[in-house]
Amino acid sequence: MTNFQPFHIVTISPWPVTLSISVFLCMIMSIKMLHSISFKLMLLISVISMIMCCIQWWRDVIREGTFQGTHTNKVCYGLRLGMILFILSEIMFFSAFFWTYFHSSLTPSSEIGMNWPPKGVDMINPYHLPLLNTIILLTSGMSITWAHHSLLNKMYTSCNKAIFLTIMLGMYFSMLQYIEFKKAPFTMSDSVYGSTFYLATGFHGIHVIIGTIFIFISFLRLNNSQFSSEHHFGFEAATWYWHFVDVIWLFLFISIYWWNF
Incomplete structure (x- = not known):
């Protein structure tokens, strides 16, 4: 039966x-x-x-x-709940990096001269590449929102263009971050400052690459007519993930780049 x-x-x-x-x-x-x-x-x-x-x-x-x-409505509800819990776990993951950074910066130990950043470490100017990357990510957040609303309103051509723009912005961000790492005046081995800087920004960079791939797969699925205005959780999950990446970068820019400059 x-x-x-x-x-x-x-x-x-x-x-x-x-x-x-x-x-x-x-x-x-x-x-x-x-x-x-x-x-x-x-x-x-x-x-x-x-x-x-x-x-x-x-x-x-x-x-x-x-x-x-x-993927019925019940199954999609479970998938949405799973994605929410996954993003919450990612927030806890990055919270550990912020905790490490603030613990070291608010109470610098005698081993690093009780200075933050330690003497001899030149910080990256937040108003150069970091600010440009912030503008890029915020713009990509707007373009992915544009794509989502276009899909909800069955404007598939507009959705296609907005997703493509988001992918380009994500790739541009990764390229600029690579240039920033190559030209940075300190390395990961330069005291706890270098370690926490590259750990936090590097892991965020990996998340940007993963998010770009996530959105690219959604772009391919959209062009294969696998999304509709009612059934598109795969793209919705990519949108949530990208907004999470945007918000984490804002905290990184304020606390690691701008705060002690």
């Missing part, structure tokens, strides 16, 4: 197991590489394996929601 219910009973999948193994190997190889460069190839293999598992798992999720019709 068929049991009609709104939930999706997922079929057996190899990806949770294979991805867990890949992540575990990636972590072990990363630690090993800190002690010996000979583990570089194994680290590369584990990273490629992890990426391939993610691609194929997400491919299956797209197929289930788009072609098999398993």
Whole structure:
């Protein structure tokens, strides 16, 4: 007897197991590489394996929601709740970086001369590339909102243009941040200031790259007619994630770049 219910009973999948193994190997190889460069190839293999598992798992999720019709309203509610909890976990993740930065800057220890930034460390001018990157991210936040509202109003051509603009702005941000890191007057090994600076801004840069890829996949799905004004959670999740990246950058710009300049 068929049991009609709104939930999706997922079929057996190899990806949770294979991805867990890949992540575990990636972590072990990363630690090993800190002690010996000979583990570089194994680290590369584990990273490629992890990426391939993610691609194929997400491919299956797209197929289930788009072609098999398993993403009912109940399932979409669960996906939205999951995305909200994921973003909350990311907020806690970055909170640790801000906690470290403020702990070191508000009460600088004697080991760094009780100065912040430590003597000999020249800060990056916040009114140069950091300010430009702030404008870029804020503009991209407006363009992704434009795309979302266009999709809700069935203006698919306008949505397409806005998503493409967001992708370009995200790539431009990453390029400028790379230039900033290359030209920075200090390195990650320059006391606790260099460590916390590169840790916080570097992880944010990784999130920008991930968000850009997220939006690019949504762009491809939109062009394949996989989104409608009523059913587009994949793009909605990308929008939420991008706004989270925007807000985190504002806190980074104010606290790490501008505050002590």
